Amino acid sequence: MTRQDDHARTTSRPTLPDGAATPPHFVMWKPVPLGQDLGWQRQWFGNELDPTAVFNVRGLGIREPMFNADVHRPIGTGDWLIMFFHEAVRLRRGDEESSAGPNTLILWPPGAEQFYSWSKAPAVEPHSWMHVEGTWIGAQIAENRLPTAVPITIENESLITNPLNSLMNEMTQNEVVDPIILQNLFQNWARSLARHLRTRDPQNRIPPSLLKVQAYLDEHFLHTSPLDELTRIAHMSRSHLCHQFRKHFGTTLSSYVIRKRMSIAQRLLYDINIRPGEIAKEVGYPDIYQFSKQFKKTFGLSPTQYRTRIMHPSDD
Numbered sequence: 001m002t003r004q005d006d007h008a009r010t011t012s013r014p015t016l017p018d019g020a021a022t023p024p025h026f027v028m029w030k031p032v033p034l035g036q037d038l039g040w041q042r043q044w045f046g047n048e049l050d051p052t053a054v055f056n057v058r059g060l061g062i063r064e065p066m067f068n069a070d071v072h073r074p075i076g077t078g079d080w081l082i083m084f085f086h087e088a089v090r091l092r093r094g095d096e097e098s099s100a101g102p103n104t105l106i107l108w109p110p111g112a113e114q115f116y117s118w119s120k121a122p123a124v125e126p127h128s129w130m131h132v133e134g135t136w137i138g139a140q141i142a143e144n145r146l147p148t149a150v151p152i153t154i155e156n157e158s159l160i161t162n163p164l165n166s167l168m169n170e171m172t173q174n175e176v177v178d179p180i181i182l183q184n185l186f187q188n189w190a191r192s193l194a195r196h197l198r199t200r201d202p203q204n205r206i207p208p209s210l211l212k213v214q215a216y217l218d219e220h221f222l223h224t225s226p227l228d229e230l231t232r233i234a235h236m237s238r239s240h241l242c243h244q245f246r247k248h249f250g251t252t253l254s255s256y257v258i259r260k261r262m263s264i265a266q267r268l269l270y271d272i273n274i275r276p277g278e279i280a281k282e283v284g285y286p287d288i289y290q291f292s293k294q295f296k297k298t299f300g301l302s303p304t305q306y307r308t309r310i311m312h313p314s315d316d
Contacts, residue, residue: 055134063126073114079133084160087125090117144194163189222284
């Protein structure tokens with residue numbers, strides 16, 4: 001199944017400047033022939049998601065120009081999209097000018113709304129990115145306390161491009177790709193990024209007591225955890241725990257659990273052999289109607305509609 005960026009829309013923005021590369025006439029998810037010297041890189045390594053995979057590299061891009069004026073994906077891409085903008089970028093719909101400066105990084109989790117656009121002209125402003133999928137990734141992001149779905153300024157772009165080059169080399173220059181090497185490369189990148197952010201602003205560190213609460217919620221997301229149990233783990237009062245959790249994770253305790261359930265449900269919907277009713281039970285909803293209601297509230301589509309969209313993206 002070939003996925004197309006059917007949410008990418010071109011508006012009345014500036015035309016190509018003199019000498020700029022013409023946007024290529026290919027599906028944006030299509031691999032670029034290896035060895036072709038474009039001054040930038042982009043490769044895709046598979047179209048199907050494996051909900052049980054620990055870690056998959058699905059696509060990589062290094063300093064690829066942005067050709068589409070607006071890319072808007074209301075329900076994300078079903079995997080992690082980690083994107084670095086080397087120059088100023090528009091990250092808010094409706095803005096005519098850039099809303100984030102150069103060297104901006106965003107880690108979009110599965111299901112998160114994505115919007116980005118060049119601010120000057122197409123084929124001028126480069127971005128580097130990776131599409132990665134697997135249950136292990138969220139654990140790495142959480143363990144290293146990396147902020148998600150928000151812009152982060154990274155002063156040194158080599159912190160992004162060097163790991164991407166290493167991943168690209170492993171994926172393209174070896175007859176047999178070693179999954180352990182890929183995991184090590186990603187883990188080293190996540191740890192390096194976390195160290196950079198902590199060094200720059202130690203106040204962003206999440207207290208160990210809250211990390212214990214997060215780990216407990218991740219392990220017991222199928223059930224509603226009693227608040228008294230969470231306060232015992234955190235050694236905090238109810239009000240202090242709720243306030244600190246929202247401060248450091250950007251959401252409430254209950255919303256965090258719902259987001260965890262919906263993220264897993266979203267990935268499971270890519271497996272057409274699992275019925276929606278079975279998925280509901282897998283993520284802690286014995287009542288499929290309650291599950292469908294929450295899924296639609298989260299993604300704007302029912303589970304059946306969402307599965308139809310990912311199976312037939314050109315029908316939208």
